[in-house]
Amino acid sequence: MAAPQLSLKGRALRFLSMREHSRLELGRKLAKYAEEGDDVNALLDFLEQNNWLSQERFSESLIHRRGARYGNNRIVAELQQHGVKGEALAELKAGLADTEAARAAEVWQRKFGEVATDAAGRAKQMRFLLTRGFSQSAVRKAIKGSDDEFE
Template identity: 55%
Template sequence: MPKLQISLKARALRYLSMREHSRIELARKLERYAQDGDDVAALLDTLEAAKYLSAERFSDSLVNRRIARFGNQRILAELQSHQMDSQEIARIKSALSVTETDRAIEILHRKFPDKAIDHAEKAKQARFLQQRGFSQKAIQLAMRAPREDELDN
């Protein structure tokens, strides 16, 4: 029996039912399946008009997935790679900047429960946070923050 052909709209709705997608990401996925005469841009416009595709929902979803592991720089870079507009990025940036230091402390203490005793270990911990996309200010504050075992003493 031949395989059933799924329409482009049904495929788009299936992708969106799994998780939020940016417009460019969804367009890239749908281009593979577009037949002659299929207008992917028009379909995306229709999905946006029907509120199935939303840049704000996508950016909030991406932030919620990444916030427990990454810093502001990494999250904002990922949003820019999805070609989000500058207003949306500014909104997310202001919301993220409030919690960056607390997130850096939590991530650092979860990965390295013991305080660094020598310069090499301090550099290793700082590099870890830097690779996660945290700012220098957040890294410095996280490195100075007391560990749980220090608070008990």
């Protein structure tokens, strides 16, 4: 016996029960299942009014998931892809900026553990952190901080 077809609202609640979604992302997922007469935007408005869909919770969740591995540039770019804009994005950037150097040092420590002695090795370590989305100043602080610890 086949399982009954979920309504659009049921699918939305199922997606939200698994993890937080942005409005843009959830709208894209639900559009695949929308039939004629279904209003996805009205459903998203209803979910936001009942606080089942929250851009703030989504942003905090994404930062929590990505913060331990990636830098501000990468996290902010992902937030922008999910439709986070304006003042909310500026506040999130400011909050991330406070911890970026410490997070870069943690990522560097897990990956390398000690500063390379040659210039090529040191450049490799810096490139690794830069590709993870950390700023140049955070990368310099992370590697210089590690120099102080090992001397």
